[in-house]
Amino acid sequence: MDNKLWTAVKNRDSGAEGTFVYAVKTTGIYCRPGCSSRLPKRSNVEFYSTTHDAEQAGYRPCKRCSPDSTPMAEIKAGLITAACRRIESSPAQPSLAELAAEANMSQGHFHRLFKKLTGITPKEYASSKQSDRFLEALDDGNSVTTAIYQAGYSGPGRAYDQLKTRMGMTPSDYGKGAPGITIRYALAECFLGWTLIAATDRGICAVMFGDDPLELPRMLRKRFPEADLRESSPDETEILKRAIAEIDTPPEKFNIPLDIIGTAFQKRVWKALMEVPRGETASYGDIAERIGRPKAVRAVASACGANRIALYIPCHRIIRRDGGLGGYRWGLERKRIILERESHEKAR
Numbered sequence: 001m002d003n004k005l006w007t008a009v010k011n012r013d014s015g016a017e018g019t020f021v022y023a024v025k026t027t028g029i030y031c032r033p034g035c036s037s038r039l040p041k042r043s044n045v046e047f048y049s050t051t052h053d054a055e056q057a058g059y060r061p062c063k064r065c066s067p068d069s070t071p072m073a074e075i076k077a078g079l080i081t082a083a084c085r086r087i088e089s090s091p092a093q094p095s096l097a098e099l100a101a102e103a104n105m106s107q108g109h110f111h112r113l114f115k116k117l118t119g120i121t122p123k124e125y126a127s128s129k130q131s132d133r134f135l136e137a138l139d140d141g142n143s144v145t146t147a148i149y150q151a152g153y154s155g156p157g158r159a160y161d162q163l164k165t166r167m168g169m170t171p172s173d174y175g176k177g178a179p180g181i182t183i184r185y186a187l188a189e190c191f192l193g194w195t196l197i198a199a200t201d202r203g204i205c206a207v208m209f210g211d212d213p214l215e216l217p218r219m220l221r222k223r224f225p226e227a228d229l230r231e232s233s234p235d236e237t238e239i240l241k242r243a244i245a246e247i248d249t250p251p252e253k254f255n256i257p258l259d260i261i262g263t264a265f266q267k268r269v270w271k272a273l274m275e276v277p278r279g280e281t282a283s284y285g286d287i288a289e290r291i292g293r294p295k296a297v298r299a300v301a302s303a304c305g306a307n308r309i310a311l312y313i314p315c316h317r318i319i320r321r322d323g324g325l326g327g328y329r330w331g332l333e334r335k336r337i338i339l340e341r342e343s344h345e346k347a348r
Contacts, residue, residue: 005047008033008104016104018075020047021067023059030054033104035065049109079103080117083110084125091150093126119288119296120265182228185220186240187213190247191341192334196220197243203257204243207310209330247311250278254312269303276317279342283321305329311338 008016016033023030024040030048031037048054051061051068061068083099099122100110114122134147148156183205185198190209196216198206210216221229234241243256254274260267272290276282282290284300293299304315305327316335320326328335 002047004104005033006042006045009045010039012036013104018079019104019109020049021051021054022047023054023057028059029062030059030067031062032065032067035062035067037062037064076113077117079105080114083114083122084118087122087126088129093123093130096122117295119291119293119299124265182230183220184230184232184237184240185217186232186234186237186244187216188234188244188247190244192247192330192337195244195247197240197247199237199239199243200259202259204239204309204312205259206308207243207247207312209310209334243312250311252278256312258309258312260309260313265299266303266306269300270307270313273304273307273313273315273318276314278314279345281317281319281339284318284326285321287318317342 005016005020005022007013009022012034019033021030021032023046025044025046026040030051046057048057048059055061055068080103083103086099086102087094096107096111099114100107103110105113111122114125118125120128130153133150134153145156181200183198183200185196185206187194187196189195192209193211194209194213194216196206196208196210196213196219197204198208198220206220208216208219210219217229217231232240234244239256246254246256260270268291269287272287275290284297284304285294287304288294288296288300291300304318307313307315307329310316310330316328316338318326325332325335325339
């Protein structure tokens with residue numbers, strides 16, 4: 001490993017910054033890998049993972065490259081962000097060895113840092129992005145087979161295993177629009193405009209809001225064009241009747257069963273969201289702390305954005321740390337109205 005680090009120093013590789021610093025015994029100074037100062041003898045060089053480690057060993061920062069001017073944590077975050085962009089843009093999943101090499105880290109160090117900062121492993125992140133590419137390819141009108149290879153899967157077997165785990169159905173079922181799956185839905189007016197609530201036999205699978213009652217069923221149909229969608233009046237289906245009643249007059253705690261499809265990480269986030277009391281709010285960072293992943297703020301925000309069951313999984317209670325509303329799939333005005341209503345109810 002030291003030979004690799006020395007090569008980065010010899011090449012003045014600025015891309016290695018954030019992964020280590022090197023110290024020169026004869027000068028008592030430590031530098032960035034890309035420092036332009038005179039190259040020392042290899043026998044006089046020691047390597048440290050952080051500036052803190054170098055200073056603890058008695059070295060002082062170089063005045064030319066100022067290795068202590070940019071926090072190491074910020075540099076490392078930049079390297080992990082670059083790795084995420086690499087995964088997102090790669091047609092096939094990059095190997096851990098490739099990603100670690102590009103970040104000039106050992107595989108173990110890179111894996112630990114990636115999970116610490118994102119909340120998931122590189123493999124889990126790559127699998128999620130690959131699944132997204134598959135769904136996008138299907139939405140563009142490609143066949144299931146074409147979508148599988150466009151997403152970068154090595155073959156149908158791998159795609160079927162991964163996608164069935166994520167979506168609860170095979171790629172062909174999804175590509176055919178979920179044939180054989182019965183989804184009952186009802187439309188109603190509420191304090192947020194129009195709402196559509198849909199349910200499978202297992203529970204509520206979607207809660208949508210909009211201004212046009214004709215657009216909401218089209219959104220449901222677009223996602224599952226071959227599913228057996230059945231519009232019901234609220235009185236025809238007990239679970240829909242209860243859910244619609246609870247939109248305008250929510251109980252202290254929702255108890256209607258939900259049909260939730262998501263990754264293990266998303267489900268942990270959604271469970272934490274449901275534990276935020278009515279009338280209170282939390283930040284993405286708060287939720288990351290609650291699930292034991294304090295550095296996974298971005299991953300938490302992504303999980304909130306993937307929530308399809310509004311109100312019941314209350315992502316509207318998540319705001320920015322500075323008090324700003326942040327984002328909301330159904331519009332910031334609706335988010336503001338919901339939060340004000342819940343705050344007034346708590347004050348009663």
